[in-house]
Structure formats: structure tokens, C-alpha cells
Amino acid sequence: MSRSLNLPDAADSPNKVSGQNNEILNRILKELDDRTQSLKIAAAEVVDLRKQVKLLQSENNILRKDASKSEDDIRDMISKELETMGTSELKDKVLKVAAMYRNERVRVKEL
Numbered sequence: 001m002s003r004s005l006n007l008p009d010a011a012d013s014p015n016k017v018s019g020q021n022n023e024i025l026n027r028i029l030k031e032l033d034d035r036t037q038s039l040k041i042a043a044a045e046v047v048d049l050r051k052q053v054k055l056l057q058s059e060n061n062i063l064r065k066d067a068s069k070s071e072d073d074i075r076d077m078i079s080k081e082l083e084t085m086g087t088s089e090l091k092d093k094v095l096k097v098a099a100m101y102r103n104e105r106v107r108v109k110e111l
Helices: 014-084 087-110
Strands: none
Touching: none
């Protein structure tokens, strides 16, 4: 409240002083009401944001668990495939992966 309150002079009539005091009081109360309303709105926004954070954290945890399970499933599939694969098949796959890796490195260097 950096505004000047325009306080009445002592020589003013009592009715005028009382009216000015009421006006000042009403302005102060209105400003207080406005600030109270602003605080209520801000508090409601904070509560909503906290709810959103909790929801996002929960979703993030679910996604992490799903990703971990998917990685485990892929590892299991690869392990089983490697166990059933013969030496020549394994050699062919390793050479194929190595060639794909080299081709990708060349492609990236060209970019």
C-alpha cells in the first residue's frame, strides 16, 4: 500500500473526517479482499500442480517398470536363441551385426 492515504486535517468537520476514514477503510478492505482472493487462487494452483506431479511420478514409475520388464524379456529371448544356435549360425550373426555396425558408422560420418 504505497499510495498516499490523504489523511484529513484536524480543522475538517467531524462528519467529513468520519466519511474520509470510512472511505480509506473501505479501500483498504477492498485491497485486502483482492489480495486474499489472489492468494486463494495461487494456493489452488499449487495444490493442482502437486496433484499433477504425483500423477506424473506414478506414471513414470509404471513406465520404468514396463521398460525394465521389456528389457528382461528381450534378454531372455536372446539367451534362449543363443542357446539353440549352432556355432556356424552364431558366427554368421556376429559377422552380420559387425557389418551393420560398420555401415552405420560410415553413414553417420557422412552426415
